[in-house]
Amino acid sequence: MVLTTLMAVTASVLAVGLLVAARAPFDRAFAAQQGAHLAGQFDGTKVTAERLARTADAAGVAAVAGPFRTVPVRARTASDTAVLPAGVDLPPFTVVGRAGPGGPVDRVRMVEGRWATRPGEIVLADGVLPARPGGQLALPTAPGAPSLTVVGIARSVTDTAQAWVTPDQAETLAAEDGTAAGYEMLYRFRHAETDADVAAGRAAITAAVPPDALSGSRSHLTVEQERTANARAFVPFLAAFGVLGLLLSVLVVGIVVSGAVGAATRRIGILKSLGFTPAQVVRAYVGQALLPAVVGCLLGLALGNALAVPVLGEVGEAFDAPVTTIPLWIDVVVPAGALFLVAGAALLPALRAGRLSTVAALGVGRAEGRKPASARSVRRLTGRLPLPRAVGLGLADPFARPARSGTMAAAVAFGAVCVTFAVGLALSLGVVQAGRMLNSAGSVVVQTGGGSGPPGAQVVHAGREAETPKADPERVAAVLRAQEGTGRFYGTARAEVSVRGITGATTVVAYQGDSAWGAPRTVAGRWLDGPGEAVVTKRFLDAAGIGVGDTLRLTERGRHASVRIVGEAFFTEGQGMALLTSTSTLADLGLDARPGRYDVRTEAGTDLARYLGSLQGDLEGVGAVAQANTGDSSSVILAMDALIGMLTLMLVVVAGLGVLNTVVLDTRERVRDLGILKALGMTPRQTVAMVVTSVAGTGLLAGLAAVPAGVALHHWVVPLMGDGVGLNLPTAALSVYDPQRLTLLALGGLVIAVAGGLLPASWAARTDTATALRSD
Numbered sequence: 001m002v003l004t005t006l007m008a009v010t011a012s013v014l015a016v017g018l019l020v021a022a023r024a025p026f027d028r029a030f031a032a033q034q035g036a037h038l039a040g041q042f043d044g045t046k047v048t049a050e051r052l053a054r055t056a057d058a059a060g061v062a063a064v065a066g067p068f069r070t071v072p073v074r075a076r077t078a079s080d081t082a083v084l085p086a087g088v089d090l091p092p093f094t095v096v097g098r099a100g101p102g103g104p105v106d107r108v109r110m111v112e113g114r115w116a117t118r119p120g121e122i123v124l125a126d127g128v129l130p131a132r133p134g135g136q137l138a139l140p141t142a143p144g145a146p147s148l149t150v151v152g153i154a155r156s157v158t159d160t161a162q163a164w165v166t167p168d169q170a171e172t173l174a175a176e177d178g179t180a181a182g183y184e185m186l187y188r189f190r191h192a193e194t195d196a197d198v199a200a201g202r203a204a205i206t207a208a209v210p211p212d213a214l215s216g217s218r219s220h221l222t223v224e225q226e227r228t229a230n231a232r233a234f235v236p237f238l239a240a241f242g243v244l245g246l247l248l249s250v251l252v253v254g255i256v257v258s259g260a261v262g263a264a265t266r267r268i269g270i271l272k273s274l275g276f277t278p279a280q281v282v283r284a285y286v287g288q289a290l291l292p293a294v295v296g297c298l299l300g301l302a303l304g305n306a307l308a309v310p311v312l313g314e315v316g317e318a319f320d321a322p323v324t325t326i327p328l329w330i331d332v333v334v335p336a337g338a339l340f341l342v343a344g345a346a347l348l349p350a351l352r353a354g355r356l357s358t359v360a361a362l363g364v365g366r367a368e369g370r371k372p373a374s375a376r377s378v379r380r381l382t383g384r385l386p387l388p389r390a391v392g393l394g395l396a397d398p399f400a401r402p403a404r405s406g407t408m409a410a411a412v413a414f415g416a417v418c419v420t421f422a423v424g425l426a427l428s429l430g431v432v433q434a435g436r437m438l439n440s441a442g443s444v445v446v447q448t449g450g451g452s453g454p455p456g457a458q459v460v461h462a463g464r465e466a467e468t469p470k471a472d473p474e475r476v477a478a479v480l481r482a483q484e485g486t487g488r489f490y491g492t493a494r495a496e497v498s499v500r501g502i503t504g505a506t507t508v509v510a511y512q513g514d515s516a517w518g519a520p521r522t523v524a525g526r527w528l529d530g531p532g533e534a535v536v537t538k539r540f541l542d543a544a545g546i547g548v549g550d551t552l553r554l555t556e557r558g559r560h561a562s563v564r565i566v567g568e569a570f571f572t573e574g575q576g577m578a579l580l581t582s583t584s585t586l587a588d589l590g591l592d593a594r595p596g597r598y599d600v601r602t603e604a605g606t607d608l609a610r611y612l613g614s615l616q617g618d619l620e621g622v623g624a625v626a627q628a629n630t631g632d633s634s635s636v637i638l639a640m641d642a643l644i645g646m647l648t649l650m651l652v653v654v655a656g657l658g659v660l661n662t663v664v665l666d667t668r669e670r671v672r673d674l675g676i677l678k679a680l681g682m683t684p685r686q687t688v689a690m691v692v693t694s695v696a697g698t699g700l701l702a703g704l705a706a707v708p709a710g711v712a713l714h715h716w717v718v719p720l721m722g723d724g725v726g727l728n729l730p731t732a733a734l735s736v737y738d739p740q741r742l743t744l745l746a747l748g749g750l751v752i753a754v755a756g757g758l759l760p761a762s763w764a765a766r767t768d769t770a771t772a773l774r775s776d
Contacts, residue, residue, distance in 0.1 A: 002296040005338055008245030009300025010307070011647055012334045014238045017308050017326030026157070026224050033107045034063075035157040037192035038201060041070065041216035041503055044174070044182040047209050052185050058204040062190045065105035067183040069097035069170035070161075072498055072505075075129075078136035078147050090129055090137075092496050092505050095122065096161040096184055097170025105186040106160050113152030119169040122148040126155045128162045141557075142173050158223045160186055162504060182215065195221060202545075218503045222543060225726050226575060230636050232724030236717045237425055237640075241418070241647045246341055248414045248651060251407065252658045253289050253345040269358050278354035285353055289346035290339060297335035305331070307643065390686035390693070393677075397694035401666065405698055408662040408753075412702040413709075415655025416749040420710025421717075422648035423745060426641060427736035428718050428729075433637050435730065436572040438509060438580075439492060441518040442599035443608060445629045446489075446619065448476055449596075471623035473512075473594050479618045480598065485606035490515040491595025495586055499579060500553040501544035507574050508554070510583040510593060518599050520580075521730035524548050525567030531584035534563035537576040539726040541568060552579075554589060561588035570730045572634075599629065652752060659695055659756025667691065667764045675769050684765035691761035695753040703749020710745070711737055 029035070042052060052067040073095055077088045101108035101115050111126050113133035124131060131137065135150045154164065161184070165173070174181035189201040198219045206214050225232070268281060308326050398405035434440065448471040473491060480489050490513035499506040511528060519527045519535075525548040528535060534552060541547055548568055554561045563581050571578075583593040602611055608628065615626045667674070674687065682690075715734055722729040737745075 002292045002299070005249055005293045005296025005342065006300040006303065006650070008242060008249045009297050009335055009338050010304045010650075011238050011245050012242035012338070013301060013304030013326060013330060014234065014242075014308055014643075016239075016242075016334060017304065017330050026227055029157045030220065030224075033109060033157045034103075034105055034188065035220055036065070036106045036160055036186035037189045037220050038187045038198055038205075039106075039158060039160045039218045039503060040185045040187065040202075040205060040214055042067070042183040042185065042209065042213050043215045044069075046211075047183070047213040049183060051209060052183055055185060055187075055205050055208045058201075058208045060189050060191065060201045060204055061187055063104040063188040065103045065186040067185050069167060069174055070182045070184045071095050071097075071170055071173040073139055073173060074141055075137040075139055075148075077131070078138040079134075081131055081135050084130055086136075093128060093162040094504060095163040095165050095170060095173065097167040098161075098164045099167055101154060105188050106156055106158065108154045108156050108160075108164070111153045111155050113150075115154075116151055116164060116166050116169070119166055119172065120146065120148060121151045121165065121169075123152040123154050123164040124150055125159070125162050125164075126153050139173070143175055146172075158218070158220050159503075160184065160218075192220065195219070216499075216501045216503050217545070218543065222726075225724075226539075229725040233636070233721050234640065234643075235724060236720035237644065238647075240421065240713060240717050241644075241651070244414060244418055244421075244651060245647075245654075246338060248411065248654055248658070249293075249338065250341050250345040251411050251414065252654060252661075253293070253342050254349065254407065268353050268356055272356070272358040282347070282350040282354040285350035286343055286346045289342055293339055293342040297338055300338075301331055301335060388686070388689065390682065390690040393690050393693075395693055395697055397666070397690075398698050404662060404666065408659055408695065409698045409702040411655045411658030411662075412699045412749045412753050412756075413706040415652045415752045416703045416706030416745070417710040417713065418648055418651040418655075419748045419752075420707050420745045421713045422644050423741065424711065424714035424736050425644050425718070428714070428733045429637050429640055429644075431733040431736065432570075432729070433634060435521050435570060435732075436634060438520060438571050438573045438578070439518055439597070439599045440629065442489070442601050442629050444600040444602060444612065444615070444626055446476060446480070446598040446600060446615075446624050446626045447596070448473065448594075448598070448624045471619075475622045476595075476598060476619070476624050477513075479615070479622060479624075480600060483611070483615050483618060485602050485611045485614075487601040487603045487606075488514060488517055489598050489600040490518060491583075491598045493583055493586055493593055493595050493597075495556075495589075495591045497589060497591075498555040499544070500555070501546065502540070502577070503543075506554075507578045508586065509578050509580050510586045511580065512583040512593075512595050517601060520569040520571040521732060523568045523570055523728040523730055525565070527567055527569075528580065528582055529566070531582050532563055533566045534579055534581040534585075535567040535569045536565060536579055537571065538568055538728045539576040540579065541565070542726065543577070554579075554585065556589040556591060559588070559590045561585050568728065570727060570733075572725075572727070576727055598624075655752050656756035659699070659753050660759055663691060663695060663757045663760040664763075666694075667760050674764055674767060678767075678769040687765040688758075688761045691764050692754055692757050695757040696750055699749040699751075699753020700747075701749070702753070703746050706749055707742060707746050711742075 049067045053064075055061065056064040071094065072092060074092050075090045077084050077086050077090065080086050098108075101110060113123070116123050122137060129137075131150050133150050133152055137148045137150065139146055139148065148165070148169075185205075187201065187205065189197065191197045192201065198221060202214075202217055271281065272278075305326050439445075477489075477491075480486050490511060492512070492515075493510045495508045495510070496505040497508055516527050522535070523538070525535070544552065546552065546565065548565050551562050551564050554563065563579075563585055569580065583595070586593040602608065612626055612628060619626055674682075677690075678687070714736075718729060718734055722733075
């Protein structure tokens with residue numbers, strides 16, 4: 001009982017604790033800073049500041065801040081920092097003209113330094129750029145190529161800006177290109193608890209401005225989901241394990257207490273003859289169940305809180321409010337609920353013990369009733385089967401006590417469900433692990449230089465050194481085609497652009513060549529098949545408020561390009577917010593569309609080391625570098641795998657112990673029958689076979705029934721895990737059970753039952769015949 005309660009409380013504390021505690025830092029920061037329920041980006045060419053100010057009167061709006069001028073800029077470090085030297089071109093970002101950090105909505109918190117109070121000063125959002133207060137940033141493309149001094153680092157709870165300057169400075173920067181500048185409005189709604197509430201507020205604002213004036217928006221619910229995604233992914237499967245553990249706890253407690261009552265019936269009669277009341281007997285047996293359950297609860301609390309620390313710590317850091325413990329009320333409610341269920345499970349057999357007649361209890365022994373007629377009929381039937389006599393007797397035993405056999409079957413079934421569920425989870429996480437990074441299908445990566453980098457990296461140009469030119473794509477492709485062992489390959493280029501409907505810069509990954517074999521798994525629609533097409537994730541679609549089939553507008557330095565969303569894919573690289581398209585899209589925007597990376601799949605049977613050595617030699621004269629595509633593993637998924645393994649092992653052990661306890665009880669009650677069988681010539685090996693067979697049939701049937709339940713549980717929980725991180729999972733993450741695996745899993749119940757029955761079977765085999773015959 002200690003182990004089953006420990007497992008149930010551990011999983012339940014983790015599930016409820018992560019769900020509640022992971023949201024606590026965001027909720028506290030959001031309330032303290034009057035966070036924006038919706039941050040709206042508006043096209044400055046289609047709406048005026050005066051018109052935007054009147055959106056404060058839109059239906060459902062409780063408070064506003066703005067309008068603030070927004071300007072996309074490209075900066076270069078103008079002074080040395082601890083991270084970068086002067087002259088480094090930084091990724092594009094958007095500055096917001098704001099007079100101060102306070103206000104009725106989105107009170108920005110200063111992390112370091114002070115707010116910008118005059119032109120020539122800038123405040124950076126925490127973690128956006130590698131610069132600290134005192135550093136200098138040059139804007140070479142802005143009018144007069146101004147230089148801005150970093151005076152502070154700040155944090156907006158809903159990431160409403162990447163940098164802030166004074167309103168006058170923003171107007172000066174906007175004068176360069178009025179078509180690129182825009183406005184930002186921050187809103188708080190009267191009701192914003194759900195996506196539907198926020199969508200209603202957004203609709204009211206959209207109706208209050210000219211058509212297409214709202215170019216992008218971001219909900220506080222989206223920000224919260226992104227910040228707590230890892231913790232949310234744990235909750236569904238932990239909740240499933242917690243429920244399984246609690247149900248198994250109830251079952252095992254019932255088995256144990258019923259066994260204790262059955263084994264001590266004569267002792268109960270003696271206690272009653274000495275003056276024990278029925279209430280005292282009931283309290284004694286309930287107490288016997290609660291004592292080990294209390295120990296299990298305490299251990300489960302300690303383990304659950306310890307396992308929650310790393311996940312909650314990661315969430316807390318995102319809001320600068322580290323959380324390392326689960327709320328106290330959860331540590332009280334969960335074990336109290338577990339103890340209540342344990343007490344309830346123990347109460348029924350304890351009441352039976354309390355109601356026993358003293359005379360009947362003292363008379364327990366050889367005068368016990370005969371076996372049910374159905375059991376005798378089954379025993380005669382199995383006796384006619386062409387099976388060893390010991391096996392036939394074992395197959396008939398479950399029918400002698402059908403209620404007890406049913407309880408044991410339920411324990412085995414819970415264990416088998418858990419195994420089926422856990423195997424499916426591990427396989428699904430393997431699919432997620434393999435597909436979470438873009439361009440991970442190839443075995444070789446060729447970097448062409450000129451600013452190429454590893455997956456997800458933002459390449460910057462250090463101006464003090466001459467930039468290495470990219471290798472000629474045609475020459476690289478020619479080398480790959482000529483190289484023996486090359487199967488298929490494609491090239492990719494990366495850029496940062498503005499996308500209508502998305503706040504901030506968007507990473508574009510542009511593909512050249514036959515890339516279908518290395519494409520991320522699609523969830524809906526299809527992969528790229530020509531120019532003017534794009535593929536994104538569900539998170540991107542939700543952020544932009546669009547769906548598959550809609551069109552997006554991309555902007556870069558006054559140039560525009562439109563792409564049609566033809567598919568929804570699954571990947572987590574770049575928070576799942578990258579836009580995948582063809583290199584022609586970059587060319588339309590006037591950007592460098594030459595691939596900075598080639599992904600190669602070698603032919604089957606190719607020696608990778610030899611291929612790399614030969615390819616690198618041929619690429620030396622071209623200016624490209626080849627290396628193995630090693631990829632990386634997600635620490636979150638590894639933690640999930642470890643947790644799933646630990647909880648599954650606990651449940652299976654508990655299920656096995658439930659079988660063991662049932663067989664021990666059954667064997668003790670039948671010890672005289674065993675003595676008679678041994679006196680008639682039954683050998684120890686036959687005794688083991690009989691006892692093991694008595695549980696094997698039940699275990700096999702329970703396992704067969706458990707597999708569909710485990711598969712159904714898997715198919716229900718895995719999509720919930722995807723929803724927790726804002727992504728739809730590919731079909732491959734669900735279709736992980738093949739006939740071979742299902743066949744093996746169907747035998748899981750048999751394995752659990754046999755493992756639980758071996759120890760009491762060995763004890764029965766070693767029991768001396770004379771001792772067994774004297775038993776009463």
